[in-house]
Amino acid sequence: MHANHIQAIKDLIKKAQTQEAIDLLEQSVNSSWSDERKNQVMHVQAQLSRLKKEELKGLYTREELAVKYNHLHEDILAFMAGKPLPSTTKAPPPTVRNTMKVWVLGLIGLVLIGLVFVLVPRFLTPATFAQQFIFYANEAKSERITSGEISFIYEGLTDSRTINEQGILLPALPQTLRGKEIMLQPNISGFATEPLSITIPKESSPIQVIISPKKYRTVVKGNLSLANGNPAVGYRVEFGGQEDYSDPQGDFSVTLTVPLGTEVLYRIFKEGTLVKEDYQTVQDLLIKIGLP
Numbered sequence: 001m002h003a004n005h006i007q008a009i010k011d012l013i014k015k016a017q018t019q020e021a022i023d024l025l026e027q028s029v030n031s032s033w034s035d036e037r038k039n040q041v042m043h044v045q046a047q048l049s050r051l052k053k054e055e056l057k058g059l060y061t062r063e064e065l066a067v068k069y070n071h072l073h074e075d076i077l078a079f080m081a082g083k084p085l086p087s088t089t090k091a092p093p094p095t096v097r098n099t100m101k102v103w104v105l106g107l108i109g110l111v112l113i114g115l116v117f118v119l120v121p122r123f124l125t126p127a128t129f130a131q132q133f134i135f136y137a138n139e140a141k142s143e144r145i146t147s148g149e150i151s152f153i154y155e156g157l158t159d160s161r162t163i164n165e166q167g168i169l170l171p172a173l174p175q176t177l178r179g180k181e182i183m184l185q186p187n188i189s190g191f192a193t194e195p196l197s198i199t200i201p202k203e204s205s206p207i208q209v210i211i212s213p214k215k216y217r218t219v220v221k222g223n224l225s226l227a228n229g230n231p232a233v234g235y236r237v238e239f240g241g242q243e244d245y246s247d248p249q250g251d252f253s254v255t256l257t258v259p260l261g262t263e264v265l266y267r268i269f270k271e272g273t274l275v276k277e278d279y280q281t282v283q284d285l286l287i288k289i290g291l292p
Helices: 003-014 018-027 035-056 062-080 104-124
Strands: 128-136 149-154 157-162 168-174 181-187 196-199 207-210 218-225 236-239 242-245 251-256 263-270 273-281 287-290
Touching: 018 062, 035 062, 035 181, 035 196, 149 168, 157 168, 196 207, 218 236, 236 251, 242 251, 273 287
Parallel strands: 128 207, 218 287
Antiparallel strands: 128 168, 149 157, 149 181, 181 196, 218 251, 236 242, 236 263, 263 273
């Protein structure tokens, strides 16, 4: 990861801006990363998605919520340090021993009844089922997504499929997934890549999935200098629709919602007077602008 990204993510965590930190982490993903590293990013995204749902349902007190966000921050910091995620290495809590005494005949009866309920459905129900997924680009479900790739992650497996006009059909999901959550990892040009948590219905019906357009968060840093080489101090900079003022070193910084490589318009003002206007390609380097 780029050193600027690492520091920016740490700064966002200190400000409790978890979503922004994970968005920036996701932008750092590249093809050279191992599958384990990519899965760790998906794991962190899934934790945040699940925590937001639970927060909306009011399942936790403020103190409990703070603890859970702290655990999520620990995972992000461990990832950047190249260490295992704490949430995936903690031992599960010990189970409580059942100390109740039961009559022997009653226990045998319960075991037999349990075997009937467990084994009979297995003989009557097919081992697998087919599940269709339909993908939309908006909440109104007025725009279908008919291209791209989705990776389905369940029971330790990853099954990658290509979207077509009918969506995606998984022909042989295990019956054990009925009513349970699986993870979907989108890989669609122009759309968000954070993993989605989807619950498989207990009854057969198509699953409609909404995938949002990709949101970018690009921090651009620049420096203004005069013709004599001195820093241009106190100049107003309009860069890609965002605004900042140059500091005593001539530095400025803006945050844009466009990807790297995008060409944007910038304007430089001194006491309300336009000094310079031009186009600049957004890049992950210090942008140096000379003024007349």
